[in-house]
Amino acid sequence: MEKKSVNTPGIGLLGILITILLFTSFTPKGPAPLKVFILAGQSNMVGHGEVEKGDLGNLNYLVENDETGAYPHLVDEKGDWKVRDDVFIYFNHQEKIHAGGLTVGYGANENTIGPELQFGHVVGDHYDSDVLIIKTAWGGKSLAVDFFPYGDLTDIKPPLAAGDTGYFYGQMISTVNEVLGHLEDHVPSYEGQGYEIMGFGWHQGWNDRINQEANDAYRENMIQFIKDVQKDLGVPKLPFVIATTGMSGWSETHPRALSLMEAQLAVADFPEFIGNVKVVETRDFWREVEESPADQSYHWNRNAESYFLIGKSMGESMIDILEP
Template identity: 40%
Template structure:
């Protein structure tokens, strides 16, 4: 596949800045709806949100959780906003860009922030471990498969529309970094890692399941080639919905994700992160009918993000 000129340009910009000690550390977060973020923050309608069970506001109020979640609120009791970690996500309502806080999800708007995704705790983990500023570029769309929608060039067949959209949105974010993130204006950038959290849609297609391991290896290979870094750290989040007990199709995807991370041709620097332990019962969650979205349980999304971020930090050491 011929590399578009804009992608070639972005690679040149990044390589030029990689040597600088003050480069913005850019992490690409990609996947489908669970990377978009479905964890409920503060919606507690008795019928629509199960009375607020499993929402972030209530999870962090539990005595056993207060210390671990304390950083999410500032001294005034408002949601904290980091000035060293930034997020950029284009959803259906437009671009959300700013300091790390709640609300960078598919439902988010500048004035309506009621959900979280893995990015929240990924950002805190990376920000706490990094001296340079961090920028998370989220590129996620619900209902998309690796087999078709994210299909990378080296997998053969028709290139996935959302593979290209992922690259386009990374380019868009970097093109607009000076205006959307004034605090980062003029600084070089470095693509520092890639985090993948996806798999649901591939469960329902025989060929998608059969090819998932190979397609994921191709995705990692192509992303690394795109940004001219064959050792780019990559973290794969397990399709852990529902916990350890799962049907055959889901177990197939989980096994493929784990196997892909260990594939010799990737040369290491890839981490597979189990997530099944972070599943919570629907009875203790706000969206009791949304098993595909971890029942909207904010604790699940917090813990997933924490584990994905921790894994990336370990790869960077």
């Protein structure tokens, strides 16, 4: 189609203005860098909140009986589980990669959820740019051994297999780097606009909670873990949010359980972390067996509301750090 000159006779003032608007050259801003969040931990970060199983406390029940307005964003106009096209997740679970738009089913299996679901909605709603969540979690892992941040210590042999000190710390870091090196494979909209590692979420503690030596060392191990992650990912002030192991709620009386939660809460008081590390108190999110899909205290009785609220609070705390 032939372009008309601005001086074309008969085009009129309105035509001139339209032509100027159409053909004046502006340099558009490039797409914003991808926002990347990392979620890590053991089985409760893997996620055992039931979507369908059980009479009470599963996600279906919560959505269908919602009187608080907390859950409508999880379903579309047809009543199907909504899949976000601006928040993506990568989770390599049991040697099988689960990746795609954020929705239910990124827990231990396609019928479960973990904290990632509502965490993803919170951070996704906050940012205009796309979000990627990299989840690195394995059941039955301790901070004292499996996730031990071996750093530059020379008295620990290189972790070569599961069971070696620091093995899953290494797996976590290598997974993150692998995904970041192939973002175009996991985020359909990624076109080389770059990325920012925005924050790190941690929900773990059961294996250290049941071992006195690990329990006693938890705060110091967590402090070193945060420092090493920040160093190894190249983000010196990477924000951290820790969700406590609040299973059994405020009625918990076991000394090791209480001391581990106290250790987790105390991490935020470490002078170097003030304002950059937050700890979510999760005991309010405990739901009793009678209102849950299962009698499994170490997995929050498999109650979807517990996992939903953990993710929600972690996401809100993360935004509080990033946007104080």
